[in-house]
Amino acid sequence: MNTTEQNYEDFISTVSHELRTPLTSIRGFSQTMLTSWDKLDDNSKQKFIKIIEEQSNRLIHLVENMLSVTKLQSKNNTLVFNELNIKPPIEQIISIVKNQYPTQVFEFNCRENLPAIFVDKDKFQQIMTNLIENSAKYSSGTNTTKISAGMDNNKVIIKVTNKGINISPDDYDKIFTKFSRIDNPLTRKVQGSGLGLYITKNLTEKMMGEISVNSIPLNDNQNLGEITFTLQFPILSIEEQARIKCSQ
Numbered sequence: 151m152n153t154t155e156q157n158y159e160d161f162i163s164t165v166s167h168e169l170r171t172p173l174t175s176i177r178g179f180s181q182t183m184l185t186s187w188d189k190l191d192d193n194s195k196q197k198f199i200k201i202i203e204e205q206s207n208r209l210i211h212l213v214e215n216m217l218s219v220t221k222l223q224s225k226n227n228t229l230v231f232n233e234l235n236i237k238p239p240i241e242q243i244i245s246i247v248k249n250q251y252p253t254q255v256f257e258f259n260c261r262e263n264l265p266a267i268f269v270d271k272d273k274f275q276q277i278m279t280n281l282i283e284n285s286a287k288y289s290s291g292t293n294t295t296k297i298s299a300g301m302d303n304n305k306v307i308i309k310v311t312n313k314g315i316n317i318s319p320d321d322y323d324k325i326f327t328k329f330s331r332i333d334n335p336l337t338r339k340v341q342g343s344g345l346g347l348y349i350t351k352n353l354t355e356k357m358m359g360e361i362s363v364n365s366i367p368l369n370d371n372q373n374l375g376e377i378t379f380t381l382q383f384p385i386l387s388i389e390e391q392a393r394i395k396c397s398q
C-alpha cells in the first residue's frame with residue numbers, strides 16, 4: 151500500500167469512528183424512548199431529546215469540517231482574493247460566538263486605520279470563527295478572550311488569547327494536524343473533532359499568512375496557561391495584488 155492509500159485508509163477509519171460515536175448515542179437514546187416511553191418521566195424524556203439534539207449538532211459540525219478538508223485538497227478550489235478591512239468581520243464573529251457562549255467576555259482591541267489585507271473574505275471569517283470559538287470553548291480560570299489586531303513589519307498581526315489548560319511546546323505542531331486533540335479533562339468535556347486548527351492553518355497558508363501558538367504557564371497553577379494564537383498576513387502593494395489576481 152502506498153502512502154496516499156495509507157493516508158486515505160487512516161482518514162476513513164478515523165472518520166468512521168468519529169461518526170459512529172454520536173450515531174450510537176442517538177440510536178441508543180431513541181430506542182430507549184421508543185421502548186420505555188410510558189415508564190419515563192418528562193424530565194428524563196427532555197434530557198434524552200437534548201442529548202439527541204446535541205449529538206446531531208456534533209454530526210453536522212463534523213460533516214461540515216470534513217467537507218472543508220476535502221475542499222482544501224481539491225485542485226479547483228479557488229479563493230476569491232479582495233482587499234478586506236478586518237475590523238467589521240471580526241466584530242461580527244465576536245457577536246455570533248458571544249451568542250453561543252453568553253458567559254464568555256470578549257475584549258477586542260483594533261489599531262486605528264489598520265491597512266486592509268488581501269484575502270478571501272469567507273475563508274478569513276472561517277479562520278477567525280475557529281480561533282474565537284476555540285478560545286471560548288477551552289477557557290478556564292477566567293472566561294475572557296482577548297483579541298487584538300495591529301501591525302508590524304508590513305504585516306497585519308491578529309492575536310487571540312485565553313486562559314486554559316497549558317499547551318506544552320511538544321504539542322504546538324500536533325494541534326494543527328488532522329483529528330488531533332490534546333487529551334485533558336477540559337477537552338474531554340467539550341465536543342470537537344480536532345479538525346478546526348488543521349483547516350485554519352491550511353486556509354491561512356493558502357492566503358500567504360502564517361499561524362502560530364504560544365502557551366505561557368501561569369505561576370499560580372501548573373495546569374493553566376495563557377494561550378495565544380497569532381496570525382500574520384502581509385500588507386500587499388497594488389502591484390502585488392494585481393499579480394495574485396492575474397495568476398488565478
Ligand SMILES: Nc1ncnc2c1ncn2[C@@H]1O[C@H](COP(=O)(O)OP(=O)(O)OP(=O)(O)O)[C@@H](O)[C@H]1O
Pocket residue numbers: 211215280284285286288289312313314315317325330331332333337341342343344345346347348377
Ligand atoms: N484556545 C485554546 N485554548 C486551549 N486549548 C486549545 C485552544 N484551541 C485549541 N486547543 C487544543 O487544541 C486541540 C485542537 O483544536 P481544534 O480546533 O483543531 O479541534 P477541536 O476544537 O477539538 O475540534 P473542532 O474545531 O474540529 O470542532 C483542541 O482539542 C484543544 O485541546
Ligand SMILES: [Mg+2]
Pocket residue numbers: 280283284342346347
Ligand atoms: Mg476547534
